[in-house]
Amino acid sequence: MRDLEIHRKALNKLSRELRPIADFLDDPDVTDILLNPDGRIWLDTIDRGKFPTETVMAPMAAATLIGTVASLLGTIATEAHPVVEGELPIDGNRFEGLIPPIVSNPVFAIRKKALLVFTLSDYVEKGSMTPEQQGVIETAISDRLNILVCGGTASGKTTFTNALLNTIKERTPDHRVVIIEDTIELQSKIADTVALRTTEEISMTNLLRYSLRLRPDRIIVGEVRGPEALDLLMAWNTGHPGGLGTIHADSASEALDRLAELITLTGAPPMHGLINRVVDIVVSLQKVNGQRKITEILQVHKD
Numbered sequence: 688m689r690d691l692e693i694h695r696k697a698l699n700k701l702s703r704e705l706r707p708i709a710d711f712l713d714d715p716d717v718t719d720i721l722l723n724p725d726g727r728i729w730l731d732t733i734d735r736g737k738f739p740t741e742t743v744m745a746p747m748a749a750a751t752l753i754g755t756v757a758s759l760l761g762t763i764a765t766e767a768h769p770v771v772e773g774e775l776p777i778d779g780n781r782f783e784g785l786i787p788p789i790v791s792n793p794v795f796a797i798r799k800k801a802l803l804v805f806t807l808s809d810y811v812e813k814g815s816m817t818p819e820q821q822g823v824i825e826t827a828i829s830d831r832l833n834i835l836v837c838g839g840t841a842s843g844k845t846t847f848t849n850a851l852l853n854t855i856k857e858r859t860p861d862h863r864v865v866i867i868e869d870t871i872e873l874q875s876k877i878a879d880t881v882a883l884r885t886t887e888e889i890s891m892t893n894l895l896r897y898s899l900r901l902r903p904d905r906i907i908v909g910e911v912r913g914p915e916a917l918d919l920l921m922a923w924n925t926g927h928p929g930g931l932g933t934i935h936a937d938s939a940s941e942a943l944d945r946l947a948e949l950i951t952l953t954g955a956p957p958m959h960g961l962i963n964r965v966v967d968i969v970v971s972l973q974k975v976n977g978q979r980k981i982t983e984i985l986q987v988h989k990d
Contacts, residue, residue, distance in 0.1 A: 697759050701777055704752040707744055708797075712778065715802035719841065722749055724792040731841055734813075736977025749793035753784035774870060781870045804849045804874050816981045823984055824851070824970065829858045831905075831929030832967035837942035842972040843979035844933040845872045845909070851931055852877065855905065862929070865898045867891060868909030875907075891915040895922055908932040916949035917958070920965045939969035939985035963987055 719731035936942035947957035
């Protein structure tokens with residue numbers, strides 16, 4: 688009981704320390720909250736892009752907040768351990784905090800979980816996608832093609848993948864979906880959903896192998912960034928078509944090259960043939976004049 692009371696008090700303390708940015712945390716348009724060493728809070732948003740705010744957080748207040756998060760995550764923030772990363776215990780948003788000596792003053796970045804799930808029609812209405820692109824993607828989902836979503840940092844890969852999950856719900860609501868992530872960000876309203884996330888001991892490769900025993904119809908990976916790339920392709924290639932995955936790359940062709948590079952981390956060759964057989968569609972997103980847009984849809988040629 689004493690431990691529970693201590694934890695409750697720590698959560699209340701964190702809530703108070705987050706008050707200066709509470710409105711930003713509640714704003715569904717805000718995707719990222721960024722504190723710079725000068726104390727200025729910057730926001731990245733869906734509709735308005737990235738910009739500085741008038742909100743300022745003093746170094747001591749920021750250091751205290753980072754220390755509270757560290758305590759709740761079961762770690763510490765000291766000169767010897769100046770990085771705190773994990774999920775904010777109060778809301779599950781992804782948190783990265785840094786303190787001196789690796790920065791001049793405390794900084795943090797909060798990547799928010801999506802508060803709203805947009806549809807593909809929303810993308811068309813906002814001018815982020817053409818009706819023709821919407822038709823291609825909806826057909827690909829109905830036909831259970833494997834879709835790789837690529838883009839740079841803050842290009843909107845996760846938000847768009849949420850829109851794809853919504854389309855899966857509309858087109859194949861009876862499908863069983865297994866979602867694998869490092870940090871829970873994807874939002875599935877599909878009734879038969881199992882969400883798995885990695886730990887320090889359990890890697891994404893492990894989870895991909897476990898997922899095959901959960902009888903999924905579709906396997907979704909939040910971001911492919913390591914040797915699990917090969918396991919994902921093998922899973923998609925063995926009776927689980929219609930999967931989704933995201934990868935960091937600036938174009939569709941670069942995404943395929945990046946996938947090949949990640950495969951080599953296992954000690955295997957790049958396996959371009961396997962990639963061509965398994966990946967069907969690559970959707971590329973970019974920020975254009977502050978707006979996230981679908982800039983390219985590549986249909987992978989089958990040899």
